[in-house]
Amino acid sequence: MSDKDIIEAADNFVLNLFKEKLPNTFVYHNYSHTKRVYKSINEIIEDSQISVKDATILKLAAILHDTGYIVKREGHEEESVKIAREFLEEKDVEKDIIDGVEKCIMATKFKNTTPKDHLEEIMRDADSSHFGKDYFEEASEFLRQEYIAQNIKNYTPQEWRDENIDLLINKHKFYTSYALNNWQNTKQENLADLIGKNKKIKKKIKKEEVKAKLKAKYKDKSVDRGIQTFYRTALRNHIKLSDIADTKANILLSVNAIIISLVLSNLLSKLDNPSNDYLIIPTAIFVIFSAVTMILSVIATRPNVTRGEFTKEDVDNKSVNLAFFGNFHRMELQEYEWAMEELLKDRDYVYTALTKDLYFLGKVLDRKYRILRWTYTIFVTGTIISILAFAISFYLGGSRMS
Numbered sequence: 001m002s003d004k005d006i007i008e009a010a011d012n013f014v015l016n017l018f019k020e021k022l023p024n025t026f027v028y029h030n031y032s033h034t035k036r037v038y039k040s041i042n043e044i045i046e047d048s049q050i051s052v053k054d055a056t057i058l059k060l061a062a063i064l065h066d067t068g069y070i071v072k073r074e075g076h077e078e079e080s081v082k083i084a085r086e087f088l089e090e091k092d093v094e095k096d097i098i099d100g101v102e103k104c105i106m107a108t109k110f111k112n113t114t115p116k117d118h119l120e121e122i123m124r125d126a127d128s129s130h131f132g133k134d135y136f137e138e139a140s141e142f143l144r145q146e147y148i149a150q151n152i153k154n155y156t157p158q159e160w161r162d163e164n165i166d167l168l169i170n171k172h173k174f175y176t177s178y179a180l181n182n183w184q185n186t187k188q189e190n191l192a193d194l195i196g197k198n199k200k201i202k203k204k205i206k207k208e209e210v211k212a213k214l215k216a217k218y219k220d221k222s223v224d225r226g227i228q229t230f231y232r233t234a235l236r237n238h239i240k241l242s243d244i245a246d247t248k249a250n251i252l253l254s255v256n257a258i259i260i261s262l263v264l265s266n267l268l269s270k271l272d273n274p275s276n277d278y279l280i281i282p283t284a285i286f287v288i289f290s291a292v293t294m295i296l297s298v299i300a301t302r303p304n305v306t307r308g309e310f311t312k313e314d315v316d317n318k319s320v321n322l323a324f325f326g327n328f329h330r331m332e333l334q335e336y337e338w339a340m341e342e343l344l345k346d347r348d349y350v351y352t353a354l355t356k357d358l359y360f361l362g363k364v365l366d367r368k369y370r371i372l373r374w375t376y377t378i379f380v381t382g383t384i385i386s387i388l389a390f391a392i393s394f395y396l397g398g399s400r401m402s
Contacts, residue, residue, distance in 0.1 A: 001091060001092070003052065003056040006056070006060065006088075006091055006093060007056065007059050007060060007063070009091060010060055010063045010064060010087065010088075011038075011063055013087055014031065014034060014063050014064060014067060015031055017067060017070060017083075018030060018031045018034075018070070021070040022069060022070050025146065025149040025150050026069060026146060027142050027145050027146045027149065028139065028142040028143040028145075028146045029066050029069050029146065033066065033139075034062070034063060034065075034066060036129070036130065036139075037062045037065065037126050037127050037129070038059065038062040038063055040062075040125070040126040040127075040129035041058050041059060041061075041062040041122065041123070041126040042059070043178065043182075044058075044122050044125065044126060044176055044178045044179065045058060045059075045122075047177075047178040048122070048176070048178065050118075050119075053096075053097065053100075054100070054119055056097060057097055057100035057101050057104060057119060058104060058119060058122055058123060058126075060084070060088070060097070060101045061084075061100075061101045061104035061105050061123055062123070062126060064080060064083065064084040064087070064101065064105065065077075065080055065104070065105045065108050065123075065127065066080060067079070067080045067083040067084065068080035068081070068082070068083060070083075071083075073150070073152075077105055077106055077108060077109045078106075080105050081102045081105050081106065084098075084101055084102065084105060085098055085102065088101065100119065103116075103119070103120060104119055104120060104123040105123075107119075107120035107121075107123045107124050108123060108124065108127045110124075110128075110171075115175055118176075121175035121176050122175075122176055124175060125174050125175055125176045125178075125179040125183075128172060128174075129179070129183060131168060131172060131183070131187045131190065132174065132179065132182070132183025132184060132185075132186045132187040132190070133183070133186060134186065136186075136187075136190045137190070137193070140160070140164060144157075144160045158198075158201055161194050161197060161198050161201075162198070164194055165191065165194050165195060165198065168187065168190070168191045168194070169191065174187070227351065231351075231354045231358065234358055235354070235357065235358060235361070238358065238361040238362060238365060239361070241365050241369075242361070242364065242365055242368065245300065245301075245365065245368040245369055245372055246300075246301050246368075248372055248376075249297040249298075249300040249301045249368075249372060249375070250297070250301070252293055252294070252297045252375055252376070252379060253294055253297040253298065256290040256291075256293045256294045256297070256379070257294065259286075259290050260287060260290050260291065260294075263283060263286060263287055263290075278393040278394070278396060279390075279393055281389060281393060282386060282389035282390040282392075282393045285382070285385055285386050285389050286382070286386035286389075286390075288382075289378060289379070289381070289382020289383070289385070289386060290379075290382065292378055292382070293375055293378055293379040293382065296371055296372075296374060296375040296378065297372075297375055299371055300367075300368050300371040300372050300375060301368075304326075304364075309328075309330045309331060310322075310328060310331065310339065315339045315342050315343075318346075318349050318352055320339070321353050321356040321357055321360070322336075322339055322340060322343050322353055323353050323354060323356075323357040324356075324357055324360065
């Protein structure tokens with residue numbers, strides 16, 4: 001077989017071998033990687049002055065160098081040598097070519113080894129050529145995913161960048177003049193990209209750490225804002241309810257005042273006539289219920305003003321509510337200002353004052369709404385009774401007149 005036929009046969013052999021026996025978890029060390037190495041070998045060969053035999057050795061080594069992965073990962077180079085020898089002997093390839101292929105395959109063993117001759121240098125550069133290619137980031141990610149899929153090591157993107165930076169700086173080097181002239185610059189660019197991304201990520205992580213510290217620092221203040229919002233909302237709702245109660249009481253007061261005015265202006269003049277005596281009782285009932293309703297409406301809205309003074313002991317004991325005007329309206333401005341300064345020095349005192357204010361507003365609302373409930377009940381009851389009384393009086397009065 002010619003060299004070309006042997007190389008073509010080796011290529012078909014590896015393609016079928018990987019299809020049948022290579023696990024799908026090999027997302028990097030697969031036939032695509034083999035073809036990339038083969039392409040890189042050809043690039044170097046075209047730029048080098050080597051014999052046809054050496055070129056054949058390199059091409060066969062590039063095609064066969066990762067076949068050992070079908071057997072095991074660690075020590076796959078030795079397995080690749082066995083598979084390559086068996087295949088090449090079947091094809092009656094010359095012994096010196098087989099020996100050369102074996103040496104080149106073993107040259108791809110990266111850890112703690114250095115190439116011993118020019119062919120091994122070419123093979124090592126071709127196998128690691130992706131470090132100096134534009135597709136380095138993509139190929140590198142495939143290798144990370146292969147490690148994860150095979151449970152070798154679950155590298156995070158950050159850890160993988162650190163690993164690659166260390167590899168490119170401290171562990172890898174190109175040997176051939178072609179690789180140094182054509183791939184070294186791209187390798188440096190890829191390294192610079194990794195370092196740049198690393199700096200951005202670390203800066204972002206540092207920024208997030210600062211945010212976390214600030215968040216922890218001001219956590220208590222956030223809680224304070226929540227408490228303040230609660231008091232603000234509760235107090236506003238209480239004041240609105242108080243306004244509603246006052247409005248309802250005023251409506252009842254106005255309605256009943258109008259009713260009494262109409263009664264006094266229209267019915268009283270008719271009661272002087274003895275024939276209208278039957279209207280006295282329903283009119284009295286109507287007026288009494290209206291008057292009671294008005295009185296209760298006034299009571300519901302009647303303000304309760306306290307003594308309006310406090311002592312230094314009251315402030316020291318935190319027993320006075322400085323948020324309510326009824327506790328300080330008789331005090332001098334200087335005394336009130338002093339008391340407020342003492343209040344604002346103590347956060348707990350502030351919340352105690354707000355709590356008391358909220359509580360006593362609730363007590364006032366309870367009193368207002370209980371009185372209003374009775375007021376509406378009396379008004380409705382009085383209206384119904386008055387209507388019935390007028391109806392009965394008209395009926396009896398009409399019968400008597402007839």
